[in-house]
Amino acid sequence: MANPLIRKLEQFSLLSPEDQRVLEQATARQIRRFGPREDLMSEGDEPGEVTVVLSGWVSRYKHLEDGRSAILAFLLPGDLCNPNISVLREMDHSVGALTPVTVAEISQPLFEDLTLNHPRISQALWREALVSAAIQREWTISLSQRTAYERLSHLLCELFFRLRTIGATRGRSCDLPVTQAKLAEATGLTLVHLNRTLQELRAANLVLLKSRILTIPNLEALMTAALFNPNYLHLGCAANPPERTAAAQLRNPDDLRVARDHRASSALDPTDL
């Protein structure tokens, strides 16, 4: 099994064997494990090591004063929990394990070495950060504009695409090791309404979800239902137009044709200028 961080970063930059060796070492030095519902870090914490998810699912979340709380992001293997935290004084949100989790901790100096002395790694980390920001924006749109039905579809599309990037899908299926309650927190719906929306998706035969395994019989149809346009994930981003990378597989024409057509037909309102 490939190192998840390497697999992730390869999507963004063509890493040399040396780059890969360095990353392999950096993620092997200090390993920690967490159980479900344990926090990896909390709001108010001061910067420590940079934490990389190696296995399991993690959530970024935040509490409101009165008890409400929201999931802000799902972090999957290969994702960084707190890149560049060192430049801020404290965490403004928390990060918690959703499943049993393994993480690698990279010390500040070592992380700086990665970013300063390995340009391709540095570039890949940059891109990773920008894609994270783009995902956050897309969540903003979902919450702002999409209906419950579209929101849930969109989230499932996003997760499926991201999991496929790191080789965590099997054909049309993947693990979805979270409860409906967590999906509700992430979509801004109540548990009850999420459950009903999920049932609508099942009834439309867009989604099978059972025993924590998600199957998407027809990804194109789900993408259409979600108004999902994967451009924000910046998948074909590696330096060269690649033939063999994970990113290339993701751009399998079959998957994206629908999305492209949508874009072509979405005209900007000319009166807007």
Add this chain to the structure above:
Amino acid sequence: MANPLIRKLEQFSLLSPEDQRVLEQATARQIRRFGPREDLMSEGDEPGEVTVVLSGWVSRYKHLEDGRSAILAFLLPGDLCNPNISVLREMDHSVGALTPVTVAEISQPLFEDLTLNHPRISQALWREALVSAAIQREWTISLSQRTAYERLSHLLCELFFRLRTIGATRGRSCDLPVTQAKLAEATGLTLVHLNRTLQELRAANLVLLKSRILTIPNLEALMTAALFNPNYLHLGCAANPPERTAAAQLRNPDDLRVARDHRASSALDPTDL
């Protein structure tokens, strides 16, 4: 009038006179103007210069395929529209002027010089980027968990704090040069409901908004109504706990006390600026 970028970055790092000189030059080389509703850049655009807002209000926004659209962020003087865009292949959203706008364009090489050869500028830019991300997360929470009333209050709090940082407030007032329609797009509400929510805030005497001028008679009360906790703005972030920086002033209890004293009496005190 100080350079808005310098004023903004000073919040995050103690800039040397040399740093300031360099920034002054970088933002003076190429100036462009845009009228309201003009786009500074559009989804799909390839990376060009780094764009800094010098005056006016700008929005980050994104369209859905079917015509819906959402504002993802307000960019104020001193904010960067597309930092580090160079590492991605294309914009995944658009940026448009809300008012008449002046921007400075910084070429890629020049921007790289800023980040590579001026460590304090580089650090400040980093912090700026992380605070932007934190703001985006906070918007996610607003949309996910807060009611219309809280959402609007929260947005107004945020804008007031950010404007104060760049010296664009006058006592308890500031310009709010956007229509209710734009506020609705940013809060994920319909125009009609935003209008009603605004009237609720007016009735509660938490907000005066007339002729594009916002007055907050009692900031503490508004913050309470919004569940607003300014920690995500990372205001006291400059290297030292400073006495004289904008950030320090923001945390000055006096500002809040004044707000408590008089109510509607001195609506607009045309002091500084």
Add this chain to the structure above:
DNA sequence: CGTCAGGTTGATGCCATTCAACTTAGGTGG
């Protein structure tokens, strides 16, 4: 066999949307 977490279902009500009309303020031209 009891317990508990996760999932499902029904009944009810409210917050926000939708549709539609009206008002107000600025600007422009006759």
Add this chain to the structure above:
DNA sequence: CCACCTAAGTTGAATGGCATCAACCTGACG
């Protein structure tokens, strides 16, 4: 100076999506 126009703001009434409250079901597990 008024007639007209348009963008922005305001108001009313009806509808509906989603929340809320409260059960109930299911399977895993000690």
